[in-house]
Amino acid sequence: GENVEQHPSTLSVQEGDSAVIKCTYSDSASNYFPWYKQELGKRPQLIIDIRSNVGEKKDQRIAVTLNKTAKHFSLHITETQPEDSAVYFCAASSYSGAGSYQLTFGKGTKLSVIP
Amino acid sequence: KAGVTQTPRYLIKTRGQQVTLSCSPISGHRSVSWYQQTPGQGLQFLFEYFSETQRNKGNFPGRFSGRQFSNSRSEMNVSTLELGDSALYLCASSFGSLVTDTQYFGPGTRLTVL
Numbered sequence: 001g002e003n004v005e006q007h008p009s010t011l012s013v014q015e016g017d018s019a020v021i022k023c024t025y026s027d028s029a030s031n032y033f034p035w036y037k038q039e040l041g042k043r044p045q046l047i048i049d050i051r052s053n054v055g056e057k058k059d060q061r062i063a064v065t066l067n068k069t070a071k072h073f074s075l076h077i078t079e080t081q082p083e084d085s086a087v088y089f090c091a092a093s094s095y096s097g098a099g100s101y102q103l104t105f106g107k108g109t110k111l112s113v114i115p
Numbered sequence: 116k117a118g119v120t121q122t123p124r125y126l127i128k129t130r131g132q133q134v135t136l137s138c139s140p141i142s143g144h145r146s147v148s149w150y151q152q153t154p155g156q157g158l159q160f161l162f163e164y165f166s167e168t169q170r171n172k173g174n175f176p177g178r179f180s181g182r183q184f185s186n187s188r189s190e191m192n193v194s195t196l197e198l199g200d201s202a203l204y205l206c207a208s209s210f211g212s213l214v215t216d217t218q219y220f221g222p223g224t225r226l227t228v229l
Binding site for chain 2 (some may be wrong): 042
């Protein structure tokens with residue numbers, strides 16, 4: 001089955017700096033890669049996603065890049081703010097048969113933005 | 116549109132007992148997935164239901180089971196609880212396919228096994 005590795009597990013940055021979180025996946029057939037943000041005590045929320053026919057996607061301060069050949073994708077947050085502090089999870093889809101898919105998540109990155 | 120809801124929010128049980136958790140998806144969503152979240156382990160997939168049928172299953176023992184009703188509400192059952200079952204259990208709903216439709220998470224049920 002799919003295996004998703006996420007690095008780093010913790011990341012501290014100064015406010016205004018950029019943050020980069022990287023994930024690798026094992027199933028070359030995976031074609032959907034969402035990123036979720038989970039603030040302390042709250043539910044995970046989708047912040048951005050990318051599909052395999054696109055190499056990069058941007059939404060204001062957040063961008064995701066995908067390298068299908070190397071089987072890795074990254075989340076980039078620019079001009080970080082204290083409210084960006086949270087745990088970020090990457091995920092990759094894998095086909096489970098009979099037209100259905102499953103999302104496999106990385107173990108998460110705890111991002112701390114220092115004012 | 117109301118979000119995904121889960122009940123109860125907190126639960127304390129003892130080893131050997133069983134527990135049932137409930138998830139109400141967003142109106143119109145037919146897919147409900149369940150995840151176990153523990154510190155340092157991320158979200159581990161338990162199973163997914165679509166139109167009352169289990170469509171996918173993760174690598175959890177048979178003590179973990181679920182079902183989905185005709186109104187798309189889903190329940191998850193854990194029998195013979197073990198200490199290691201202490202976790203946050205999240206459900207998520209989507210309209211249909213997990214690769215074309217956004218998955219929305221509920222607030223979770225915090226299960227503590229003593």
